[in-house]
Amino acid sequence: MEEGRFEKSSFYLLLDQYIVSISSRRGNISDKTIDFETREKRKEARTETRSILQFYKEEVNKENLNRKRNWAYSNLSGMDFRGMDLRGTNLEGCNLKNTIFVAAKMNDTNLRRANLEGANMSCADLGEAFLNKTNLKETDFSYANISRANLTNSYVENANFTGARLDRTLLDGIHKFTQEQFDSINDETKTQVRTPEHIHLTVIKNKH
Numbered sequence: 001m002e003e004g005r006f007e008k009s010s011f012y013l014l015l016d017q018y019i020v021s022i023s024s025r026r027g028n029i030s031d032k033t034i035d036f037e038t039r040e041k042r043k044e045a046r047t048e049t050r051s052i053l054q055f056y057k058e059e060v061n062k063e064n065l066n067r068k069r070n071w072a073y074s075n076l077s078g079m080d081f082r083g084m085d086l087r088g089t090n091l092e093g094c095n096l097k098n099t100i101f102v103a104a105k106m107n108d109t110n111l112r113r114a115n116l117e118g119a120n121m122s123c124a125d126l127g128e129a130f131l132n133k134t135n136l137k138e139t140d141f142s143y144a145n146i147s148r149a150n151l152t153n154s155y156v157e158n159a160n161f162t163g164a165r166l167d168r169t170l171l172d173g174i175h176k177f178t179q180e181q182f183d184s185i186n187d188e189t190k191t192q193v194r195t196p197e198h199i200h201l202t203v204i205k206n207k208h
Contacts, residue, residue, distance in 0.1 A: 015052065016069050023049045023074040053079055072110075137176075161185045 025045035027034075034042075053076075068088040077097040085105045092110050098118040107127045115135045122142040132152045140160045147167035157176035162184040171177070 012069075015056075016071060019049065019052055019071055020074045022052070023071075023076055026075045026077075049076070050079065053081070057081075057084055077115075132170075156181070 022045050025042065026049060027038075027042040027045075031039075068090070069086070070090045071094060072090045073093040074091075075095045076091075076099055077095045078099060079096075080100045081104050082100050082102045083104060084101075086101075086109055087105050087107045088109065089106070090110045091114055092112045094111075094114045096111075096114050096116045096119050099116070099120075101119060101121045101124045103123045104121075105125050106121075106129055107125055109126070109129045111129060111131045111134055113133050114131075116131075116139045117135050117137045118139065120140045121144050122140050124141075124144045126141075126144055126146045126149050129146070129149045131154055132150045134151070134154045136151070136154050136156045136159045138158045138160075139156075141164045142160050143163040145165045146161075146169050147165050148169065149166075150170045151174055152170050153173040153175075155175045159181065161181050163186055165186045
């Protein structure tokens, strides 16, 4: 690399590291035990995190679609990744509570041990994603593609799988899954789902 020239790949790597660092300072701003200064710093960290991700969405995402980001253990709760290309991104252990992933491309994304409680993943492509040991309580997977993804040992209480594709999806050891959740998945993939022993799939007749 020429002296004084900064490669884009190095810039993106530093930006990834900064996201992890700044997001960890967000904290809970509604905590009444913290002082004014701490609360303001947390608000500032939230704003800065949101600004960086917006930059990713508008600029970086266009140039570097195949670059794998490492945002492991970041606090990205409530952020908006709508329609973003996050294929191969490392989001292991992240706080993604109430985060928006509508129509996002998330093939081969690592979401192991992440907190996705209340996240909106409707119409997202999660093919071959890793969601094992993940908190998926009240996560919205409606009409998402979760084919060949790994959800083993995940907590899925009240998760919405309406119309979702689960072709060859691994569901061994999942917790708080009900018959009703299975009955609402995409009919075309029901015969291919690897289910826990106590769940039985029934094909719903096409209403059209």
